Amino acid sequence: MSVHPTFKDGKRLIDFILVYKLSALVTEELETKFKRFISTIEILGLEYESESFTADEDVIFIKIHAPVKVILIYAEIFDIGLAYKNFEFRPYRKKPGTWFATPLTRPNIYDPIYTRAPEAFSGDIPNYIITSERIMVVNQILRRVVWGDRQSEYGLHRLIKYKILTDAFPLHDGNYQWTTTGPLNDRQLLAMYWGSFSCWHKKQPLNLIDKYFGTEYALYFAWVGMYIKYLIPAAVLSTLVLLYGFFTMYTDLNYQSHAICKTRIVMCPRCHFKQCPVEALSNSCYMANINYIFDNWCAVIFSAIMSLWATVFMELWQREESILEFQWNLKNVKHSLILRPEFIEVAKHKKYCPITDKMHPYIPKIKITTRYVVTIASLALLLFIVILATFGVMVYHVAVHEAMAKSYSFPIVTDRYRNMIGSFSGAILTGIFIFIFKAIYGKVAILLNDMENHRTQHSYNSAFIYKCYALAFANNYSAAFYIAFFKGKFYSYPGDLEQFNYLGGIQTDICDPTGCLIDLAILLIIIMIFRAIGSNFSQLFKPKLKKRMLQKTYKINDLNAIPQWENEYLLPKSEDFFMIEEYTDMVIQYGFVNFFIMGFPLAPILALLNNISELRVDALKVTKNFRRPIPVKVAGLGAWFAILQATTYIGVVTNALVIAFTSGFMEKVLYSNLYSKRDSYFNVTLSIE
Incomplete structure (x- = not known):
């Protein structure tokens, strides 16, 4: 059985959770848009399963799963490099001294705990699609799902703004509480050997942080x-x-x-x-x-x-x-050169770009200048108030x-x-x-x-x-x-x-x-x-x-x-x-x-x-x-x-x-x-x- 949260079949991993309330779909129009959203994500290849909240039947959770073939296709489209396909080598880093080390930063293959999560302890390049990559791909898909007839009616953020959905979030890789038997997930390892004050003098498991939270968090830490x-x-x-x-x-x-x-x-x-x-x-x-x-x-x-x-x-x-x-x-x-959906909504004008040989949306310079003037004036006012x-x-x-x-x-x-x-x-x-x-x-x-x-x-x-x-x-x-x-x-x-x-x-x-x-x-x-x-x-x-x-x-x-x-x-x-x-x-x-x-x-x-x-x-x-x-x-x-x-x-x-x-x-x-x-x-x- 997987240590990660799954569908009821115990096999398909849950990549994302969407939340809505039955009472929020009060009109036929809202219900139609919601159903169109669900049917669209099915067409795009995502699988889902619904389950009501045990404490409030009005709240419904939609569990989202992306099959491997869908991940592979959209990772290529969104230029998301998958670790097991793109890694060439990982340079050797000197292991810390015993007082500064944890089992994650100085692994011992003879330690019984090593066998409970060998991929995490070894620090080797993953040979499968990791959960953080799955989340990135599913998030990009959900951001672009069209669910309405208007140009602005698309994406997860708009569904939440229009209160069709109340919430959306990815799941952790299981609970963080430590267990004495069975396999260990990455969240448990990070909570034990990183997110604890007893580890204040220990070297950080940066490779595992990168694997679990992504490079933005890993570089900060x-x-x-x-x-x-x-x-x-x-x-x-x-x-x-x-x-x-x-x-x-x-x-x-x-x-x-x-x-x-x-x-x-x-x-x-x-x-x-x-x-x-x-x-x-x-x-x-x-x-x-x-x-x-x-x-x-x-x-x-x-x-x-x-x-x-x-x-x-x-x-x-x-x-x-x-x-x-x-x-x-x-x-x-x-740096991603993909246009922001919010920019596309406002950029009604188009002009020819000789580099791409295509028509690209743009905002007239007079509007951009006006907005920057307002920004500068507002910042100056805030700075004046602080002074x-x-x-x-x-x-x-x-x-x-x-x-x-x-x-x-x-x-x-x-x-x-x-x-x-x-x-x-x-x-x-x-x-x-x-x-x-x-x-x-x-x-x-x-x-x-x-x-x-x-x-x-x-x-x-x-x-x-x-x-x-x-x-x-x-x-x-x-x-x-x-x-x-x-x-x-x-x-x-x-x-x-x-x-x-x-x-x-x-x-x-x-x-x-x-x-x-x-x-x-x-x-x-x-x-x-x-x-x-x-x-x-x-x-x-x-x-x-x-x-x-x-x-x-x-x-x-x-x-x-x-x-x-x-x-x-x-x-x-x-x-x-x-x-x-x-x-x-x-x-x-x-x-x-x-x-x-x-x-x-x-x-x-x-x-x-x-x-x-x-x-x-x-x-x-x-x-x-x-x-x-x-x-x-x-x-x-x-x-x-x-x-x-x-x-x-x-x-x-x-x-x-x-x-x-x-x-x-x-x-x-x-x-x-x-x-x-x-x-x-x-x-x-x-x-x-």
């Missing part, structure tokens, strides 16, 4: 795995930098902080109301000591090393990607500082920790805004991309990626860029009352006398922790909560008592742009590691800890908590590679600018070389003369 690997030396260096700063904090190397702690200099008030308190420079003693941990000669060298690290990492990834292309037979995979929110947080920081300066109830707070409280609360507010805008701009990007109506799926995906990243860039980095390069730069002198009445007093938002690096570090710590906790929490518990709610709605007490397709019907859908969201989060984090490493040496450590957890959460999610996605074959990272390269180049520039303008390291070095009196450094740099 391969990139994340390599990113984690190269974060380890960066995190070690980061730890050494922090330890150096900590252990030399109270030595003569930190003479500037000692001077601040001992000085009797009194700073002019920053606020303009009557009885505004003056501030002793010695109040910044603890800030100066913390600042030294991040701002010393060792941190400057580390910043330079990290710029080189990012460049080397990208070069080594290109090498790894080339190996994976050979390993998964992707050299012949090309406005950042501006609002800065004004909030000024207001908090002033409110605490007026308070006499807590003199310690109003005197010594005023700036720290404002920075922490402002950073938390920024983190909240980032999550709110993330939920909004993703949906807006989809609407704008749909409006542009790109010709091919490749151009559609690339345009969506660039929109998402542009908005995420502004959303996540605007506050950090403000603190790093603009905060305090517009302040003129104490007593300039006009600046307090201009733009909410943002000109008075200045750094602590010891510099802005602490504010930058606080912001980045809060954002990275917010992102890590929020992302992992939502990915772990949100799908479980949704499934539990549906289970209660249908009054299902025992999930093991219902068929697999009913169980997976209760699971959340695998979103179309799931990979784009995952890439966006990871590339934004890669930017945090690169852009501000001088002001935040902790970034590699936090990134490493988060990514180890994130990888296993993602693996657990796709194997256990979500429906199986439609596998996609891609030749590489595509648009993401260009974005990663741009991020690397920007990181080199921003780190240099942070050292030059935000850090006080260069000023201190120049002053020490030009003047012999160390004690007068702050007396000179903080003077208005």
